[in-house]
Amino acid sequence: MAAGSSGGPGAPCRHHAQLGACESRAKYREGWRPRAVKVYTINLESRYLLIQGVPALGVMKELVEQFALYGAIEEYHALDEYPAEQFTEVYLIKFKKLQCARVAKKKMDERSFFGSLLHVCYAPEFETVQETREKLQDRRKYIAKATNQRDCFVLKKVEGPKKTASKNSEHDCPWSTSGSHVALDSDPAGFTSSHGVSHNTVYPSGNPNQSLLTSQHYDNSCAEISGYFGQNTSLTPSVHPGGHLPPAPLMQHRTVPAYNGIDRFMPRTTHLQERKRKREEGNKFSFIGTSEDNTEVVIGPQLPEIPKVDMDDESLNTSATLIRNKLKEVADSVSTTSVEKPESSSAKPLVKQRRRI
């Protein structure tokens, strides 16, 4: 009965145990985040998420609010019997849609929450037979749809990949409506701020979780998520951009030119080299003392950029941005040489190379 007693709901399952991250991956197979060696199948996924490591501070409401950012929650409760570390609690959250659970898991796993690191995992053992059946049927439907779609994609690809991408997102994919773009603008702070993070995940470790964001969006009702998809033109259902975007959201624009061949992905090392090359190019300009767009050039050691801190709250983020901008203004007025336009740094890659004093 060894198999039995530990496989039922409420008991710890082997697949919940966090595997140690793999330390011995070959360079080209390394992703952005350390990962364990694990294969995800539909059997491991679930609308049920088990959240471990929640500090026992009566923060269920906050926890559920955090998770609700990723989609409608059908059910949630604390698992009192589930073995937990001291001063922590375990919660079970059931999403309406599997796709929402996927995104929530990805975003919330190993995230700090009230001073403690959450461990989020799928909990398929809480599914009923019917729920498991529906999950398998959904996967069946998705594959049928996706493989048909791939065929028409191949035909269209000839016209030009960029076009196809937008076509796919607007016509072929019912989940990407123009309305969902609007949803992104009024996005909750948590989602927007994790924008940069989510880009990181499109890397070639082959983990299905990564590919989910780009192709497994068969969920019509997750407006926020589909908004996110629709907005990113380089995503197509059949071809992964796979490219590595730099972690800082500010740097997004730099990588866009790299997508001229949309189906190419750039290994991380290549990407870093590319960035270095660009930076050096930029530095050349600053040493010469001219820049293409006539902005003044500043020479000297470059201070690290003020990191964009996510305050987990829209209003806090707004005030943080205000403070940051104010600091920038003050600093600029003190320095005689630099006249920094806050906008320019995000508009033109080269300007970013300028050195600050």
Place this chain on the structure above:
Amino acid sequence: MELGRLEYLQALVTEFQVTDSTGNKRRCSLSLSVSSVSSHTRRFSFAEAKEQVLANLANFAYDPSNYEYLRQLQVLDLFLDMLTEDNEALVEFAIGGLCNLCLDKINKEYILEANGVEPIINCLSSSNEETVVSAVTTLMFLTTPQSRAQTTALPVVECMLRFSLSANTRLSNLASIFLQDYCSPPQVEEARNLSKHTAVGIPLPKD
């Protein structure tokens, strides 16, 4: 310097072949750009690298957009080959990969043509929970009017009957679905009668 998805998968397959000590002819023919890949792998054990690469490929098999490439690189054969390995991790990842890609029509036909059902059925007696769970799902996904006789053979149904009584919910759910949706009532009845006489069956997977 950009590497396409196909090239990346090719590199994975190549690394897998290179680390494969048993490498047969077909595998050797796939080995390209060996030197660049193997220099990385020498630093740690080949077995480990092999598991990692197989897991990688199996995860790529989750995404339908990779199917064409995976077929081109004969990854389906690679998965099927690995089902008979002694290393449990390799079997787990290989059946996971098959489970991920076997819903696709072309892949399904390929696996059935290649006599893949038999080694998959053998996975049901594995002591690894993931392997068993993937195998049950794969058998369901592979069931077609033509393959039905094979995928729902009497020993399989008998096995599912036992799994459906398991306290492991994941396993019992899948087994119940298998019995309800893929087997006919007479089939289940026949298996039930048969299992009455055989008290000892295949052991349940360890947890």
